[in-house]
Amino acid sequence: MSKEPNNSAKGKRDNQKMKPFFVMEYLLKNSDENKRITADKIRDALLEKYDISSNVRSIYDDIKEINKAYYLLNNADETGTMEAAADVIEADEYDEEKLIAYSHSNKRGFYVKNRKLELDEVRLLAECIYTSKFITQKEADRLITVINDLTTLENAKSIKHDVVFTDRVKTTNKSIVNNLSIINTAMSLRIDSKPHTPEKISFQMLTHTIADKEKPLPRKTKYVVSPYKLIVNDGNYYLLAFEDKSQKMKTYRIDRMKSVSLTGESRDGEEAFKTMDMDRFLNASFSMFNGKPEYVRMRFINPLLDTVMERFGTKDVLYSKDDDTHFTISAKVYISDQFYGWLCGLGKRVKIISPEYVANDYKAFLDKIRKMYDSD
DSSP: OOOOOOHHHHHHHHHHHTHHHHHHHHHHHHOBTTBOBOHHHHHHHHHHHHOOOOOHHHHHHHHHHHHHHHHHHHTTTTOOSHHHHHHHHHHOTTOSSOSEEEEOSSSOEEEEOOOSSOHHHHHHHHHHHHHOTTSOHHHHHHHHHHHGGGSOHHHHHHHHHHHHTOOOOOOOOTTHHHHHHHHHHHHOSEETTEEOOOEEEEEEEEEEETTEEEEEEEOSOOEEEEEEEEEEETTEEEEEEEETTTTEEEEEEGGGEEEEEEEEEEOOOHHHHHHOOHHHHHHHHHSSOOSEEEEEEEEEEGGGHHHHHHHHOSTTOEEEEOSSSEEEEEEEEEESHHHHHHHHHHGGGEEEEEOHHHHHHHHHHHHHHHHTTSOO
């Protein structure tokens, strides 16, 4: 009668074969320059977490193999064999080529020296994800978990704690990632290494109703457009596309798009895209300056200099000292209610100097608002 296989023993053997990987994973998750880990502690962790028996000498051997493999993978064109990689690692006195280094200082032990990203860079990525309004809260949390794999568990907890309490407005459209995938496919010149002719897409736009603000509904209109560019502005994702109906370039909020699909129809609008002034179009579409262009001279109090420079920049803008407490600028703006609304926010700290018709138009804008509050 044959004996049943000892699956427990087989599992242990399988784990034993993967020991170098577990050593690397443990150090990636638990070590950095400020937290070194001894071979004894690594040995104990392997036994506790993975039921892997080892000795200190084998831990050192595993780390040598990890460093050789790391170097070989990162320098495949220069070094073709493990023997050549071993020579480089052996001569690497300052641990420039190693993934895992050993410190001989007071805090002796192994630690991950060459990570793909520094901690501050991981934090920056996490904040970029969390401030992106076009990503749902659930998707943002998932992506932050993914990028936290690039740092230690301790640092990951710190990053998650920092972003959890950051209040951000998020989209409720769960299909945003799928929308982006379809749009990128439509714009691609090659798919699966084969030539692809960019094509049109169709979709509906979601709109909110006062009856149910949490669940936007699709409009009846079906849009057919030729996609050209993806644009990020103020935490939102937009598609720049040539619309069939109007025969014009327009932008669409991607998180408000629903039922996005490929049409199989070749893209239109090539000439319109090639000849468009992208900077002017983006200013007109996204900034407060969406109207008739005009050079306007304005007078501001000195403490507003940073605010004004952030808004207008320095290119083609003339800044001048007016007196000890004021400065003036002459800048090209787009005369519109949005521009006047921005001026309203600054109150008496700004004054339009010229042209006179712009100053008079601004006064008329203010009068319209004031009259709304006049008693009957």
